[in-house]
Amino acid sequence: MPVPKADYLSSVWRDGIFENKVVFCTGGAGTICSAQVRALVHLGANACIIGRNVNKTESMARDIATARPGAKVVGIGGADVRSIDSLNKCVEKCVQELGAIDYVIAGAAGNFISPIQNLSANAFKTVIDIDLLGAFNTLKATLPHLIASAEKNPNKADNACTGGRIVFVSASFHYTGMALQSHAAAAKAGIDALSATAAIEFGPRGVTSNIITPGPIAGTEGMERLGSRDAEASGLAQKKVPLGRYGSVKEIADATVYLFSDSGNYVNGAVLVVDGGDYIPNASFRKAKL
Numbered sequence: 001m002p003v004p005k006a007d008y009l010s011s012v013w014r015d016g017i018f019e020n021k022v023v024f025c026t027g028g029a030g031t032i033c034s035a036q037v038r039a040l041v042h043l044g045a046n047a048c049i050i051g052r053n054v055n056k057t058e059s060m061a062r063d064i065a066t067a068r069p070g071a072k073v074v075g076i077g078g079a080d081v082r083s084i085d086s087l088n089k090c091v092e093k094c095v096q097e098l099g100a101i102d103y104v105i106a107g108a109a110g111n112f113i114s115p116i117q118n119l120s121a122n123a124f125k126t127v128i129d130i131d132l133l134g135a136f137n138t139l140k141a142t143l144p145h146l147i148a149s150a151e152k153n154p155n156k157a158d159n160a161c162t163g164g165r166i167v168f169v170s171a172s173f174h175y176t177g178m179a180l181q182s183h184a185a186a187a188k189a190g191i192d193a194l195s196a197t198a199a200i201e202f203g204p205r206g207v208t209s210n211i212i213t214p215g216p217i218a219g220t221e222g223m224e225r226l227g228s229r230d231a232e233a234s235g236l237a238q239k240k241v242p243l244g245r246y247g248s249v250k251e252i253a254d255a256t257v258y259l260f261s262d263s264g265n266y267v268n269g270a271v272l273v274v275d276g277g278d279y280i281p282n283a284s285f286r287k288a289k290l
């Protein structure tokens with residue numbers, strides 16, 4: 001049973017804008033990234049999704065392919081973003097099967113909650129390696145293809161959008177710090193620096209690098225782990241967001257489509273915070289005073 005379009009994409013986008021384009025996505029079997037890829041596939045792209053779990057990744061690829069008749073979606077399981085060799089092999093397979101890489105979503109992340117005093121050095125390093133080194137490896141392995149895509153754009157023969165873009169899926173909790181998240185917060189701060197540097201280094205080649213920071217998004221594994229299953233805690237957490245609710249995966253997919261579409265042509269080195277205002281310091285205090 002195909003996922004209804006209304007669950008992963010707004011109706012404002014024109015069909016076919018990503019025709020003949022290829023999306024490469026790490027963490028593509030996850031709740032947020034699969035919605036991002038599904039939206040791009042619906043709008044004409046083919047895609048390659050990368051994950052650790054073979055069955056989950058391959059079955060998600062088949063599922064995403066139902067978003068558009070004729071869509072090609074390749075699922076590569078058994079991959080590990082901590083290894084540049086693993087990513088290089090995934091990139092090679094993607095280009096062999098789909099011919100190019102025009103857009104990249106660096107979405108793989110690992111997380112668990114722990115106070116600093118309970119974190120071993122290896123536990124800290126594990127999350128840094130998945131979240132930050134994994135983001136670097138994704139950029140490094142795909143960069144030649146992003147540059148090639150950006151360079152062919154001036155001669156593009158179709159009406160599809162401009163290629164040569166990477167989006168890192170990160171978070172906004174490192175701007176304030178967050179209890180139990182020292183490892184991920186440190187990694188996300190590194191992603192800010194990595195993306196901004198890539199924006200400066202590769203902007204002159206036509207490649208853009210941006211970050212999307214989802215806030216609390218309903219139905220994700222991260223939210224489940226952080227305790228949103230508890231109805232009372234969930235109600236309080238939703239009230240803390242200035243917009244008064246959790247976000248949806250569709251809202252992250254829409255932000256991705258914007259950044260990859262020609263509407264986002266001049267956006268480079270930006271952090272697009274999609275969290276209902278949740279990251280704003282003292283937002284809950286100010287809201288309570290109104």
Ligand code: HXC
Pocket residue numbers: 109110111112113114118119120121122123124126127130171173181221222223226
């Ligand atoms: C303390 C822990 C721990 C925990 C693992 N470790 N879990 N320490 N509390 N709950 C320690 C281990 O003891 C070990 O240290 C080290 O971390 C590595 O653990 P491994 O299990 O060997 O690592 P690995 O198998 O590579 O697993 C990585 C993982 C795991 C991150 C620990 O959870 C994972 O694979 N997650 C992938 C899926 C995932 O997390 N998705 C959620 C993404 S959501 P020692 O010293 O014993 O060797 C997201 C958004 C979060 O990121 C938003 C938050 C606001």
